[in-house]
Each structure stands twice: as structure tokens, then as C-alpha cells.
Amino acid sequence: MRTPVPDYLAEVLDDVAGDRSGAVADYIPDLAAADPEVLGVAVTTVAGRTHVAGDADVEFSIQSISKPFAYAAALADRGVETVDATVGVEPSGEAFDELSLEAGTRRPKNPMINAGAIAVHHLLVGPDATGADRVERIVGLLSELAGRRLTIDESVYRSELDTADRNLAIAHMLRNYRVLDRPAAEVVDGYTRQCAVLVTVRDLALMGATLANAGVHPVTGRRMLPAAVARRTLSVMAGCGMYDGAGDWLVRVGIPAKSGVAGGLLGALPGQVGLAVVSPRLDAHGNSVRGVQVCERLSRDTGMHLMDAEPYGSTVLRGSTVDGDATVVTLQGVVQFSGAEAVLDHLAVEPIGTTEVVLDLTRVDRLSDVGRRMLLEGLRRLADDGHTVAVVDPDGVLPDPELGDGTRPRVRT
Numbered sequence: 001m002r003t004p005v006p007d008y009l010a011e012v013l014d015d016v017a018g019d020r021s022g023a024v025a026d027y028i029p030d031l032a033a034a035d036p037e038v039l040g041v042a043v044t045t046v047a048g049r050t051h052v053a054g055d056a057d058v059e060f061s062i063q064s065i066s067k068p069f070a071y072a073a074a075l076a077d078r079g080v081e082t083v084d085a086t087v088g089v090e091p092s093g094e095a096f097d098e099l100s101l102e103a104g105t106r107r108p109k110n111p112m113i114n115a116g117a118i119a120v121h122h123l124l125v126g127p128d129a130t131g132a133d134r135v136e137r138i139v140g141l142l143s144e145l146a147g148r149r150l151t152i153d154e155s156v157y158r159s160e161l162d163t164a165d166r167n168l169a170i171a172h173m174l175r176n177y178r179v180l181d182r183p184a185a186e187v188v189d190g191y192t193r194q195c196a197v198l199v200t201v202r203d204l205a206l207m208g209a210t211l212a213n214a215g216v217h218p219v220t221g222r223r224m225l226p227a228a229v230a231r232r233t234l235s236v237m238a239g240c241g242m243y244d245g246a247g248d249w250l251v252r253v254g255i256p257a258k259s260g261v262a263g264g265l266l267g268a269l270p271g272q273v274g275l276a277v278v279s280p281r282l283d284a285h286g287n288s289v290r291g292v293q294v295c296e297r298l299s300r301d302t303g304m305h306l307m308d309a310e311p312y313g314s315t316v317l318r319g320s321t322v323d324g325d326a327t328v329v330t331l332q333g334v335v336q337f338s339g340a341e342a343v344l345d346h347l348a349v350e351p352i353g354t355t356e357v358v359l360d361l362t363r364v365d366r367l368s369d370v371g372r373r374m375l376l377e378g379l380r381r382l383a384d385d386g387h388t389v390a391v392v393d394p395d396g397v398l399p400d401p402e403l404g405d406g407t408r409p410r411v412r413t
């Protein structure tokens with residue numbers, strides 16, 4: 001059998017292909033030369049499988065889609081306090097290239113508008129980094145995420161730098177308020193190179209899947225970013241990723257996303273997929289017209305929306321049986337707060353007539369940190385009540401099950 005997913009993606013592209021509205025960005029002369037007909041989509045699951053349709057191998061400049069990754073790199077390099085002192089996380093409701101700062105703090109409002117992104121670029125690596133160090137940091141990270149060495153489109157870079165008056169004005173404004181401590185021209189040069197990195201939708205979907213997978217690369221299994229950094233980056237994308245169309249996007253599509261003026265659009269749905277679309281004609285907000293339509297359609301057809309929740313907590317408790325003098329409580333799936341709560345509630349409410357209580361974790365795929373702490377606390381309380389406690393854990397999902405008082409449950413494999 002051939003998986004139907006790529007056929008579905010091709011169908012979605014077919015449905016939007018006829019829409020020729022919008023216009024390619026022309027404020028950077030080189031972008032005006034882009035082929036407006038290009039249309040491609042890629043989806044990568046957090047298990048590392050990629051499905052594509054259309055122009056999945058056509059390269060285009062990443063532009064603003066580099067901003068969330070630069071933000072993530074700056075968080076990893078400099079820590080959240082330094083980054084927070086430099087740039088906020090509030091949606092701006094303004095155009096991406098607005099010359100504005102937050103009243104009071106004088107920080108750029110968020111890292112997804114140019115003022116914030118230029119400030120973030122200058123934070124990369126460390127205070128003593130050179131312009132080249134910062135560029136290598138971001139190109140290196142993007143390359144590792146894409147699984148191939150990415151290059152800078154020199155012609156796009158030059159074309160943008162030749163017409164970068166507005167970004168230079170922003171950088172001078174930032175320097176005036178001491179947000180930047182490097183020369184404006186040096187930072188804008190590096191930021192412009194960051195924007196000129198060539199990618200395909202295949203690359204972007206993989207990059208998005210790493211964010212969706214809590215910072216772990218879905219193909220290599222390598223941790224690329226701390227989980228807290230991936231979460232923060234996705235949060236900022238959800239609030240500020242789609243220029244001044246961010247609120248509307250969150251309601252209609254509900255996938256943390258970032259678009260770029262070359263027509264790329266990246267989405268990442270936590271725990272599920274990274275996805276990317278390219279189509280160079282842009283709407284009034286600067287977002288790809290057909291890119292937005294593809295994402296709307298995917299979200300609607302597949303239920304991939306941040307606010308579409310599955311009540312998975314209630315499925316964790318698979319059953320409870322009595323086996324001789326033991327009550328065996330069987331758990332399954334992924335155990336987070338709500339799943340552990342259901343198990344603890346069962347143990348608290350159902351009368352237990354046996355000496356031993358066994359938690360069978362054979363079918364548990366993963367225990368979150370809170371799930372682990374809650375189950376151990378439950379076992380400790382059962383032991384306090386006079387029960388002997390045991391776990392069946394052939395895959396070691398509950399390593400080192402210390403109950404907090406030096407004792408451990410009996411472990412059966």
C-alpha cells in the first residue's frame with residue numbers, strides 16, 4: 001500500500017492552485033523576480049516522517065521564518081533573563097517593519113517584528129561574538145535542523161542590504177535606546193544574511209517538527225533546543241507569528257506559525273507535526289495567500305488546531321482487577337497530570353480489599369515528570385495505609401521509583 005497522506009496534500013494544493021490573488025514582495029528587488037506560480041507543501045511528524053506535494057524541493061529565502069529560530073538560539077545562548085530584558089513577547093498589532101518600541105521598557109514588542117528580530121540577532125552567541133560568529137550560529141542551527149548544510153543566497157542578501165534603509169533606521173533607533181551595543185550596520189548585515197538563507201518546504205517542515213517535538217530532532221533524536229526554549233518559541237509564534245494578522249490566524253488555523261516575505265509559511269503543532277507551505281504571492285498582511293489557505297484547510301480537515309483538545313486523561317486508567325491478594329491497576333498511554341489524577345482518584349475512591357496494590361505500567365508509553373511524581377506519591381500513601389506496593393515496568397518508564405521516604409515499590413518486570 002502507498003500511504004494516502006501525500007495524495008491528500010496534493011489534493012489540497014490542487015484546490016488552492018487557481019487562486020492568483022496577492023502579489024510577490026517587491027520592496028527587496030530580488031524577491032520581485034520570484035516565480036509566483038511556485039506552490040509546495042511538506043508535513044513532518046514528530047516521529048520524523050515527511051510527506052510532500054508540489055514544489056517541495058524549490059529553494060527560497062527563509063526571510064522572517066528565521067526569526068523564531070534566532071529567538072530560540074538566543075534563549076539557549078544567553079538565557080531567558082537577558083533575552084527578556086531585550087525583547088518582549090506581546091503581539092504588536094503593527095506591521096512587521098514598524099519603528100516602534102514598548103512604552104516604558106523601550107524594548108521591541110516581540111521577536112517576530114523586525115525591531116525584535118534585529119535585537120535578537122545581536123544577542124546570538126555572546127557579548128564578545130563577531131558578526132561572523134552570529135551568522136554562523138544561526139546558519140549552523142538552521143542547517144542542523146534541516147539535516148543538510150544550508151547556504152545564503154548572495155544575490156538576495158545584497159539586494160536586501162542595498163535597500164535596507166528601514167532596517168538600518170530600526171537598528172539606529174535600537175542603538176539610541178541602548179538595546180543594541182554593536183554598530184547598527186554590523187547587526188543589520190548579519191540579520192540580512194540570516195534572512196537570505198535558502199530553504200525548501202521540506203527543510204522548514206523538519207525545523208518545525210523539532211519545535212513541535214519539544215526541541216528534539218525527530219529524525220536524529222538529538223536534543224537541539226531545551227524543551228523550555230521550544231515551548232517559549234512556539235508560544236511567541238502563536239501570539240505574534242503572523243504579522244498583524246496573528247489573532248485572526250489563531251482563531252481560524254490555531255497552529256503556531258511564522259511567515260516570510262518570500263512566500264514561505266512554517267507551522268508547528270506541539271506533539272504532532274511541523275508543516276511548511278511556499279507560494280510567493282502575499283496578502284495585505286504580508287502572508288502567503290495560498291499558504292494561509294493551505295493551512296486553513298489542513299487545520300479544518302485534520303483537526304490540527306491548538307485549542308482542539310482530546311480528553312486523553314480519562315483513557316490512562318485501563319482497568320483494575322483483583323489477582324489473589326493483589327489489586328492490579330493497569331495504566332496505558334501517555335501519563336500527564338490529568339491521567340495520573342484519574343488513577344489517584346480511582347485508588348482514593350474505590351475500596352481496596354487486598355494487601356498488595358500493583359501498578360501495571362506495561363502499556364504506558366511515557367510518564368511525564370508530573371505523572372511520575374503523582375504516581376510515586378500515590379504509592380507512598382498506599383504504603384502509609386499499610387499496603388505493600390509494586391510496579392510492573394518491563395520498559396523502565398518509571399526509573400528509580402523512590403517513594404520519598406527511602407523505600408521503593410517492589411519492581412516486577
Ligand code: GLU
Pocket residue numbers: 062063064065096097114160167192195259260261262286
Ligand atoms: N528580511 C526581511 C526584512 O527584514 C524579512 C521580512 C519578512 O520576511 O517579513 O524586511
